[in-house]
Amino acid sequence: MRGLPDASFGLVYLDPPFNTGRVRERAVESASTPRDAPLPGSVTRRGFHGRDYERLRGDLRVYDDRFDDYWGFLEPRVLEAWRLLADDGTLYLHLDYREAHYAKVLLDAVFGRDHFLNEIIWSYDYGAKTRKRWPTKHDTILVYVKDPARYWFDSEAVDREPYMAPGLVTPEKAARGKLPTDVWWHTIVPTTGREKTGYPTQKPEGVLRRIVQASLRPGGAVLDPFAGSGTTGAVAQGIGRDAVLIDANPEAIAIMRERMPLATIIES
Template identity: 65%
Template sequence: MAAQGSVSGSSEPVAAPAGPPVAEPVEATTAGSPVAEPVEAPAAGSPVAEPVEATTARTAASTQPALGAVEIVHGEALDVARTLPDASFTLVYLDPPFNTGRTQERHAVSSRRADRPAGTIQADRAGAGSGPESADASDSSLNSAVGKAATGAREINHGFHGHRYERVRELLHAYDDRFDDYGDFLMPRLEEAWRLLADDGTLYLHLDYREAHYAKVMLDAVFGRDCFLNEIIWAYDYGAKPRTRWPTKHDTILVYVKTPGGHVFNVDDVEREPYMAPSLVSAAKRERGKLPTDVWWHTIVPTTGREKTGYPTQKPEGILRRIVQASSRPGDRVLDLFAGSGTTGAVAAALGRDALLVDVSPEAVRVMRQRLPHATVREG
């Protein structure tokens, strides 16, 4: 075969045909190393491959469900429930008052220079609840103290250069969590929850040790004993520990379904958790994790976390996320009649569910509006 640039049998040079220049290698190759072929520029109009990172990010975003709609209703739970149509919710979550026998409070702590004249106060306000019990709970029958504001204890401390600083603990919001007959309060709301559930729906009733056993008897009467699904224990380790008995560090969540065997339960959608004894299972199982049992170890809402709203005894998003993932589908409707700080709505919307949040407290509605700016609000 003739060498490039000449014709066989001729000694005269022949010009190379017109065409694109041949790309020269950028670096000289070492002896014996393979020579990289030049990369041709894409033709005009041809698609250009995106970086893997950009494609992955866009794919992940496209798999996220659209933000669900949220409606906030300012009204008493039972009154609002009676206006809603039958079988209109796949999931009902009720977190009523726990009948703790004490006042649940939200405080703000302000710090200021005690030796400054009036009008020059600089305060650092931080909401503080009273613990994990009865989170997001309120009702008209116990809100005689709602909206009450009072100045609490003052503490004077000395700081730099002899300045005196004053810490003021102010009561922002309180409700009286005491009932003469808790059953009379709870029973009609459970009956409404049963009516509002769709045939494939599930009720989660969140209480603690004080009333959970009475509530289970009432739920057996309303739903039927064959509709009982689970007793979930939410265990946490926070707060004071008495020295005369075992510390009480759990809440009880009773789970009932409208139709035995016909309820929604998305076992593959629930976030899995690590094995408690990982050395006893295979590497594949350790990697996948296990389905949570009916005992949920989960911290309360951290006092400085992004979730914290300052509303008394707010529930953590992790607990509600597990409930919403398991017992509803994207596009389903979720109801919370004691919405409090709006945790149910925040989680449901993020997972593509629509939520109806009801609360009688103006303070709760204010907190929810701030937390859920896309929500609509109406009077019930």
């Protein structure tokens, strides 16, 4: 990411490892930035009643010592993603309940709360359900814009959903469907579906298509630094957008090259 020029992308989608504490089938290679070596050009941000960013991060480390190591892995990549965003660009950070609340506080401190656009809840209903608590069947996607006055968002381009109570609207509205809200009901990738690549943590095309349609101009480029099976690139390629995909896993690279022969794939 550091080798790419500033403001190169209208959209960055980050779907990092979720810090579940479980071993996945694929290996994830992590790298951290030394605490006393800030990124080139980085500055200490002020916020939250005068406390600086380093103090805030330290407070969170006291609360949950797992988080600081995870953020040491994720933070330099998020900062690079921000640098690579165009002035009208949007950043989507896809996490689950383990880290989303920490990430929201820290991103507010780094980028500014006025750059926060949405918290999207992607809800699905598949797989085993515990009987010891409410089953966790959703991911959180945090959305930040580079410039709150200039960001691109095309609500007319996204797919529409059926009304839950079509009898309460006109037949014309019912036939057209409604615009999605910040809660997205969408199945995971079916085990026998067309999209299935066999890659762990693969995300469905429908979720990525909605993101790309809404937040990237036709002909624009999206960056995915944790590309995995390459869903972001497959979606972008199918609707007239470019994609740059990055991953360190040879299995992911092989799947992406087969899935998208024309995409730019960087093996990190």
